[in-house]
Amino acid sequence: ETGxxxxxxxxxxxxxxxxxxxxxxxxxxxxxxxxxQSAKKPLELMFxxxxxxxxxxxxxxxxxxxxxxxxxxxxxxLHTLQPEDSALYLCASSQAASGTLSAQYxxxxxxxxxx
Amino acid sequence: xxxxxxxxxxxxxxxxxxVAFNCTYSNSASQSFFWYRQDCRKxxxxxxxxxxxxxxxxxxxxxLNRASQYISLLIRDSKLSDSATYLCSFxxxxxxxxxxGGGTRLMVKP
Numbered sequence: 001e002t003g004x005x006x007x008x009x010x011x012x013x014x015x016x017x018x019x020x021x022x023x024x025x026x027x028x029x030x031x032x033x034x035x036x037q038s039a040k041k042p043l044e045l046m047f048x049x050x051x052x053x054x055x056x057x058x059x060x061x062x063x064x065x066x067x068x069x070x071x072x073x074x075x076x077x078l079h080t081l082q083p084e085d086s087a088l089y090l091c092a093s094s095q096a097a098s099g100t101l102s103a104q105y106x107x108x109x110x111x112x113x114x115x
Numbered sequence: 116x117x118x119x120x121x122x123x124x125x126x127x128x129x130x131x132x133x134v135a136f137n138c139t140y141s142n143s144a145s146q147s148f149f150w151y152r153q154d155c156r157k158x159x160x161x162x163x164x165x166x167x168x169x170x171x172x173x174x175x176x177x178x179l180n181r182a183s184q185y186i187s188l189l190i191r192d193s194k195l196s197d198s199a200t201y202l203c204s205f206x207x208x209x210x211x212x213x214x215x216g217g218g219t220r221l222m223v224k225p
Contacts, residue, residue, distance in 0.1 A: 042217040056212065090158055101147035101206055101213055106158040
C-alpha cells in the first residue's frame with residue numbers, strides 16, 4: 001500500500017544532530033497530521049495541517065518544527081532532541097470537510113532513536 | 116469521565132471464538148467513530164467506520180451505543196491473523212479532531 005509514505009523508516013541520531021522526517025500522501029487529501037507513539041502509550045497528536053495551514057500545535061517542544069509546503073507533503077524537522085523523544089513518528093492524512101471528521105490514513109512511520 | 120477508555124487487555128482467545136471489545140467516550144456530541152487495527156511495530160490501519168445503526172464487514176461487527184457513550188467491536192470465528200491491537204477513534208472533546216484510545220490487545224491462540 002502506498003497511500004501515505006514516510007522516509008526514512010528508521011533513524012538513529014545524536015542529541016546535537018539535525019534531521020528531517022518526510023511524509024507524502026497520494027490520496028488527494030487536504031489535511032495531514034504528525035503523531036508520536038511511544039512504547040505502550042496511546043497515540044499523541046503533535047501537529048495538524050489543514051489546507052496547508054497549521055491548525056493544531058499540541059504543546060509540542062520547539063525542538064520539533066513542522067513544515068507543510070503543499071497538501072501532499074509534510075515534514076518534521078528535528079534538532080537537539082532528547083533520548084525521551086525516541087518513539088515511532090506517524091504521519092496521517094484525511095479529507096477535511098465542513099461538519100464531519102473523516103477517517104485518517106497512516107504512513108508506516110519513522111522509528112526514531114535518540115542517543 | 117476520561118476522554119476515551121479502552122481495556123488494554125490482553126484478551127486471550129482460542130481460534131474460532133467470538134470476542135468483543137468496548138470503547139467509551141466522553142464527548143456526547145461525537146459524530147465520527149472508527150475502529151483501527153495496529154500490528155506490532157506497524158502503523159494503525161483503518162478497520163471500519165462505525166455507523167449509528169451498526170454495521171458489519173465479514174466477521175466484524177461494529178456498534179454504537181449513544182445512550183451509554185460507547186462503541187463496540189465484535190469479531191466472530193477468530194483467526195490467528197486477528198491477533199493485533201484494536202484502537203477506537205472518534206471526535207475529541209473539542210469536536211474538531213479525532214482522538215485515539217490506547218488500544219485493546221487481542222491474542223488468538225491455536
